[in-house]
Amino acid sequence: MSLAQLKGATAYLVDSQGISVKAAAEDQDEEVESLLNSFDVDNKAACGMLRISTNETNTLSSKHKRTPAAVPVHHDQLSASLETASAGVIVDTTLSDYQRYWNQFKDFCVTINKVVLADDVDGLYPNLPADFPMWIALWIMDK
Template identity: 35%
Template structure:
């Protein structure tokens, strides 16, 4: 099932052109995003990575080191304050509300019901959500927004993407699994949507436009 649209949404041309040239930039973005997911203290994998790296240093017996590593993980659990996790949850709720408001979905719960197989155009929803909040261009017209419309910072766009990354890596248990089509279910994808080429390409394009606006402003 493809997600419905009230009207054909418009993504900036810059995010869709020069595909061959942009492949390396997309790969770099995906690699950086995957590293961000791994090192996010909100994910157990980040703490496990710290522990595994600690084990490479033979300074104690293996049993003693394992015991200390457990204590390290326990002590590290407070790195991410509750407000950060709460912010991820708030952003995810805003994303679902956006999908319903734009008539891409009928009800908010439909997104969670998709798990673990998401429609192939799901990354476009995430990109459009970020675009509506942070981009100088309107999602429906492709024209410059009215001064009264939202144009949040690129940092805020990264926060929105981080919320989606966390949802897919931690709660949906995809970790840094690439966004790929399910061979047993054509048209549907699994993996972390934040690592999809669509979102990577859009974020690169958004950052470029933010820089241009700052220079011209």
């Protein structure tokens, strides 16, 4: 190995010291779940069960495009469409993904001193603080 390669390895080692084992394990868990979800999508696609949405209005000529007034929308139709579109979206790992993300978010709220204990975040509902969306944005930016 050359000296230049060792210097590069040293830089990576120094950078990695700032990453906790817990964070690395969480990242690995996310990657595994993502991989498993992709297998589920591939399997559904292979069986013809995967629905791919297309926007028909994009293929119409400009003189034939629908205007909002030309397409009456009813709540029942929208609800039925949403239910159909959502079918099969929640797979085995989806709920565990949501729970894991929620727990990560609660831990983050402790690190930014918004709550004392992670479980205190659950007690904020239904009277969420006005800056709660900012907490979420900060958590996303931190990820």
